[in-house]
Amino acid sequence: xxxxxxxxMAYADGELDAATRARVExxxxxxxxxxQRVAAHRALAQQLRGSFxxxxxxxxxxxxxxxxxxxxxAPGADTHSAKVIELRPRTAxxxxxxxxxxxxxxxxALGLQLAKQSQAPLITTHDGIAxxxxxxAHALDTQLAANQPAAATIHLGISxxxxxxxxCRTFTLPAAAGLTCRSDEGWRLSVLSSTDNGGGTYRxxxxxxxxxxxxxxxxxxxxxxxxxxxxxxxxxxxxxPGVH
Amino acid sequence: xxxxxxxxxxxxxxxxxxxxxxxxxxxxxxxxDDLVQTGLEKAxxxxxQLRDGAAVCSWMFGILRNAWIDEARSRSRxxxxxxxxxxxxxxxxxxxxxxxEALAVQAALARLPQEQREAVALVLIEGLSYAEAAQITGxxxxxVTSRLARGREALQGLLGPRGE
Numbered sequence: 001x002x003x004x005x006x007x008x009m010a011y012a013d014g015e016l017d018a019a020t021r022a023r024v025e026x027x028x029x030x031x032x033x034x035x036q037r038v039a040a041h042r043a044l045a046q047q048l049r050g051s052f053x054x055x056x057x058x059x060x061x062x063x064x065x066x067x068x069x070x071x072x073x074a075p076g077a078d079t080h081s082a083k084v085i086e087l088r089p090r091t092a093x094x095x096x097x098x099x100x101x102x103x104x105x106x107x108x109a110l111g112l113q114l115a116k117q118s119q120a121p122l123i124t125t126h127d128g129i130a131x132x133x134x135x136x137a138h139a140l141d142t143q144l145a146a147n148q149p150a151a152a153t154i155h156l157g158i159s160x161x162x163x164x165x166x167x168c169r170t171f172t173l174p175a176a177a178g179l180t181c182r183s184d185e186g187w188r189l190s191v192l193s194s195t196d197n198g199g200g201t202y203r204x205x206x207x208x209x210x211x212x213x214x215x216x217x218x219x220x221x222x223x224x225x226x227x228x229x230x231x232x233x234x235x236x237x238x239x240x241p242g243v244h
Numbered sequence: 245x246x247x248x249x250x251x252x253x254x255x256x257x258x259x260x261x262x263x264x265x266x267x268x269x270x271x272x273x274x275x276x277d278d279l280v281q282t283g284l285e286k287a288x289x290x291x292x293q294l295r296d297g298a299a300v301c302s303w304m305f306g307i308l309r310n311a312w313i314d315e316a317r318s319r320s321r322x323x324x325x326x327x328x329x330x331x332x333x334x335x336x337x338x339x340x341x342x343x344x345e346a347l348a349v350q351a352a353l354a355r356l357p358q359e360q361r362e363a364v365a366l367v368l369i370e371g372l373s374y375a376e377a378a379q380i381t382g383x384x385x386x387x388v389t390s391r392l393a394r395g396r397e398a399l400q401g402l403l404g405p406r407g408e
Contacts, residue, residue, distance in 0.1 A: 005393060005397075006389055006390065006393045009389075009392065009393055009396060010374070010389065013367065013368075013374070015373065015374050040400065041396065044368070044396055044399060044400060044403075045368045047345075047349055047403070048349060048353070048364065048368045048369050048399075049368065049369055049371075050346065050349075051345070051346035051347075051349035051350055052264050052267060052268055052346075052350070052369050054346060055260070055263055055264040055267050056260045056261070056263075056264055058260075058263070060259045060260065060263065061277055063277075063281060064259055064263070064277060064280055064281055064284065065256060065259070067280075067281045067284040067285060068252060068255035068256045068258075068259060068284050069248050069252045069255075069256060070252065070288055
């Protein structure tokens with residue numbers, strides 16, 4: 001199969017046209033080594049984004065806020081207003097708070113929106129715990145990141161194990177991305193983040209998870225993300241802890 | 245007092261991402277924030293060049309990238325280029341745990357040649373498409389692709405395979 005590394009890389013980055021993508025996916029299906037290289041490309045991208053995620057959370061220096069608002073043009077007159085009006089959040093929310101907040105805000109709209117496509121809601125709550133259900137639960141159970149349809153509505157990102165041995169998986173929906181971890185009750189939602197940022201420059205590719213989700217991954221991952229083979233073994237074991 | 249224009253507001257909102265991009269480009273926090281400040285001043289001085297509806301972030305990435313190339317050139321002329329060992333030093337307080345890995349990754353990125361580093365920063369960190377990165381860096385998409393491939397290969401070499 002004549003798939004060079006640049007093509008494989010472009011595939012991992014979501015940059016291929018449909019025809020080439022189909023050709024790569026056909027090759028990936030029968031070649032675990034190729035799939036591992038795709039996983040390595042994606043893992044490196046995740047690692048890079050994770051390493052710089054902290055910068056987004058830092059408070060922005062006042063001199064930069066002033067420069068962005070041309071306040072150096074009017075020294076003195078505007079020192080007070082510059083202190084009063086700050087658009088940035090004071091601190092970045094920790095992912096658990098953020099997860100709860102996002103879930104609260106998004107669950108209704110998301111459930112409604114996706115219900116139209118799949119009839120059953122993708123996320124339901126039981127005793128205050130948000131669980132994947134319907135098509136999302138099915139995708140989490142059965143879909144492997146290494147060989148999923150590129151056009152899939154639900155795209156699985158990275159799978160990994162936590163320090164206590166549970167499996168977690170990230171997923172991307174048309175307007176949101178999140179992290180779920182397998183527990184006795186099912187796939188429990190850890191964080192859900194909107195990716196519909198009003199025409200920003202973020203790509204909605206599987207390889208670019210929102211910072212809140214990446215942060216959640218970073219907080220709970222033990223070791224490296226599962227490669228294609230480990231992911232397949234985890235799936236075969238029903239994503240139960242200790243089976244690998 | 246002056247009223248904030250829409251551009252002012254969009255620049256303020258873009259600041260966290262601009263700082264992140266500048267950090268990836270320069271390899272240290274002080275240079276990064278100096279670069280963002282310079283970039284903001286340049287941007288506001290030529291705000292007429294921003295097309296209506298164009299993404300402020302992408303426009304600013306181009307301004308920051310060009311300003312950094314100018315700065316690196318003038319440092320080179322003054323014979324004051326940083327030694328590679330210095331690049332990682334002031335990135336952050338080297339705390340324990342996940343910070344260590346983040347620092348290792350940032351240090352590895354700082355060792356790449358400028359053209360590979362900017363491709364990696366725009367596509368892999370900022371999540372831009374190859375086409376957007378090509379427009380910002382003024383090269384064909386194929387050039388971005390090969391710079392990205394070489395940058396990735398170098399990073400994988402520097403960081404080693406990720407294992408348990």
